[in-house]
Amino acid sequence: MSKPAAPPSERRPTDWKGAAMQKRIRRRYAAERRFRVLGAGAVILSAAFLGFLLLTMVAQGWRGFTVTELALPIDLRADGLKIERRQLATPAADLALASAGLEDVVQNAAVRAFGPEGDGYLAPSAWLAVRTAVKRDPSLLERRATVYVPAATGFDQALAGEGDPAMEAGVARLQKLGAISRGFNWAFLRESDSTDPVAVGIWGALKGSLLTMAITFLIAFPVGVLSAIYLEEYAPKNRWTDLIEVSINNLAAVPSIIFGLLGLAVFLGTWQIGGHVYGPMLPRSAPLVGGVTLALMIMPVIVIASRNAIKGVPPSIRDAALGIGASPIQVVFHHVLPLAMPGILTGTIIGMARALGETAPLLLIGMRAFIVTAPGGFTDPSTVLPVQIFLWSDEVSRGFVEKTSAAILVLLAVLLAMNGLAIYLRNKFETRW
């Protein structure tokens, strides 16, 4: 650390003012400053990376929340759409409109209104917007009207100045016509997956996530809290208890993909042993299957958080309750558990947030189906938000880039809200004994 001390015989008081000592002190202080800057740099760079990631997502994703719409003049009767009003009232209306050739009618209308390349300006799903409009207002069948339909991805990019020249010419012409309008893309929050990037939405994935999380919570929370109570309050200290503790600690560190393999093996096992019983009856991408897998994954997180919260309740509470005649069960359920609840809930929310962002195990068990309608229940085929992001990120069409980033923004917003709630709960209800 320092140079060897001078022999005792020559020992004199240190000359702090001496040039050599001053130099040495300066060097040490410079090192101190460098170290400090390095530390601050590490913190700032890490935070900057987070900021850069968020900014990139916002820069790419904000357009995903907007939609470019074209005002399309349309006259369904004149264009020869052969369909009766009363057919629109039946549940088979979609089918009837499709087989009456609505798609062609809309394309023809676009060509007539916007020129020979007009149908290329419309999104492939534009006729679905007309279909919705007709179903909402059947009088459209008999009169001329203007319907707002989504524009194609290429058109949208041309509008942002990144498209090809032909498209930009079209944009200029339509701008002169005043047919372009931009607005908030409600369909993005209302619809599900689609092959057309303009028509995709996250509602299906979001609902799938909600259903999956419901199953995860219903299993992981009670099981996690109950086993934490047992281990912390009642378990005798023996080999079995040690085994339980070791396996919980290990489970908390097992990579998530392993839980996917477990889910797959169990599912395939029942698939084979049960003689294909579940195959047709319970799809592999059901929220029930995914929820159980994720529940096993986050259960150790909840157990560990709950145990810490229960440990934090001072023994005097237990002694007082026991002293006035409460049974051991009453001590825990009437006194310890309510006091530990804020900590338990915080841990649970953090675990649920982890489950909500998890992708790999769900990919493995097969929750990667192409879902065009939002799931109605726990056994319907569905997808979840992170898997939807993964699937969209694989799409080659450029329109999916902004949709992927927009979906990421939604996912991050939900996670941020959950973590914020956890921090709020911790700060509000944390008791210092």
Add this chain to the structure above:
Amino acid sequence: MNPFALSFVILGLGLIGWLTARARALRFDRGGAKRLHSLPAQHGWFVAMWTVLPPLLFLVVWSAVSPGLVRQTVLQSPTAAGLSDFAFERDSVLAQAREVAKNPYDTEADPLARQLAPVVRAARNRYAWTGTAAAALLAFAGAAFALSRIRPDFRARSKVERTLMMGLLVASLIAIFTTIGIFASLFWESTRFFSQVPITQFLFGTHWSPQVIDAKDPGASLGAVPLFWGTFFIGAVIAMLVAIPFGLMSAVYLTQYASATTRRWMKPTLEMLAGVPTVVYGYFAALTVAPAVRKLAVLLGDPFASSESALAAGLVMGVMIIPFVSSMADDSLAAVPTAMRDGSLAMGATTSETISRVLVPAALPGVVAGVLLAVSRAIGETMIVVMAASGAATITLNPLQSATTVTKQIVDLLTGEAEFDSPKTLAAFALGLTLFVITLLLNIVALRVVKKYREAYE
């Protein structure tokens, strides 16, 4: 009735049972002649337990059994005679029939499936109602039995508490069952794999190309060494080169230098890095970092640089691990006795000298354990490498070239076509077992290190 709705109805019945029993017990109490053994609410719980638990257990069993019964009934119906004998085709038609039963306007279904749909619907309805009736019967029978036992001297409390204890024990056993389940399923599938491919060929083979498997010698193209190397290179080398300096320095700065306000704001900010879902990191790595790394490689004179380089995946993974290393380092720095720090400062050492020569050496076992845990997390990380790393298995020391990992290969092997007995699919389980064992060992070693270290100061 749908099992979820039915569970709510049963819970409602349980509530009614609870209220009734409590009211009854309260009436006993009023006489004053005979004191109740248990509190009225405990009698309530006793009845609620008997009302709710048997039908719920029945429902769990029933919902596992009834799809099979529905299937049996459908297959025995005369309409099903036209079904193919091949299990795969038959199941596909049945699956379509199930969809049509739900949504009659599905036009693309097989005609036979459309014919079968009413049969499916009828069978489902029948079994659903049988189940509902049986569950209701059980609920009422249980409630009646329990209510009949309520007397002033009935020991409701001990019964309820014993059941609750059983519940607690069962809940804590689930962790063991999960561990056993993981190990058993990985082990079982891996044994089947190793019966087709010698274990030495898998562990020491250097050629990995599961797309082309020679049926006579499947092991020749299933040598996992390139995967192990790629996993080690990306997860334990590149990612740690980012995570260790940044994590350690952040922890040092935030604990030793930063003001309380900075610490209060920056610590959660860094922790947010850990809260970002891995699929987001993967997307970011593939879309933003990988092209940048490729450009760098081209600048460095490699015009054919891969856009799926090991560096891009490793860098982003390292950033993801920063908060993990940082919080482990934070904990172990905080565990160093203040006297050591104060002593060093009092001797005239600067803060940085104190940190690098006293605090960090004293906290080293904890830091090392934290790094080991971080490595175990990095090599088990999946989505970043699935989205940003390459599928080509090469052994390379050049971070600008492509490398693949164990987790990436597991996902690739299992998300192709579904042939569940091929060596290709089973190889995924063997890789999973390897990953499981390695992360387990890393964790055990890390915990050992931490334990030893704690004993030194307490």
